[in-house]
Amino acid sequence: MKRGFKIVSKDQGLGLELPKRATKNAAGYDFASSVDMTLPSIWELGLLKALKVILMGKNLSETDAEMARKVLKPYLIPTGIKAYMQENEVLIIANRSSNPLKRGMIIPNGIGVIDADYYDNDNNEGEIFVQMMNFGITDRHIKKGERIGQGIFMPFLLADDDEGPKATRTGGFGSSGK
Structure with missing residues (x-):
């Protein structure tokens, strides 16, 4: 096994499809959402209120700043x-x-x-x-099975003097920088 995709254990039996290329010469494998969900618009009230305060040259309250951060x-x-x-190798996820x-x-x-040691x-x-x-004006409703991104497998190179880290991955998403 050199490279490929599998469905995670918790989602077995949910009718998910493995990523595949849409055309003969496509570089990317299409990734789809595994759930129905709503992707909120950034143009929610909290952000608009914060922008108004900033444009008026006033200081943003911590409460208003926190509301804007949640939206963004x-x-x-x-x-x-x-x-x-x-x-x-690395899998690059692109829009x-x-x-x-x-x-x-x-x-x-x-x-x-997506690093090789992220697997399992x-x-x-x-x-x-x-x-x-x-960034759309209204919330975006994403349906299970809707294509949301594409993955491209690529080799990567190391610097001549790379000593290589000794650490091994200890977590999941966003854990390699700890």
């Missing part, structure tokens, strides 16, 4: 999928080209990086989540 946070869309790959233009959905950090980690079995924000 990305949401994790579960896929129910995990990916296995070689040690010198679908139609998401920003047609749906107002973006990946706030540009891409997601103790916290979440390596389930891949796509981090998204909705």
Whole structure:
């Protein structure tokens, strides 16, 4: 087994499909949401109130700032999928080209990086989540099975003097920086 996808244990039997390429020359494997969910618009009242205060040249209260921060946070869309790959490979999660233009959905950090040692980690079995924000005017309702991103397997290179970290992954999403 060199690289591929599996459904995480908790989502077995839910009718999920493994990611696949849409066309013969496509580089990316389409990832879909494993649940029905709502991706709230960032243009919620808390953000608009904070912008109004800032535009008027006034100081933002901590309460108003916290409300705005809650609206501007990305949401994790579960896929129910995990990916296995070689040690010198990475799975890059990229946005679908139609998401920003047609749906107002973006990946706030540009891409997601799925390391080889994320697979079968103790916290979440390596389930891949796509981090998204909705810049559309209204909330975006995402249906189970709706394509939300694409994954591209890529090799990576190490620096000549790389000594390699000794640490092993101890957690799930966002845990390699601890």
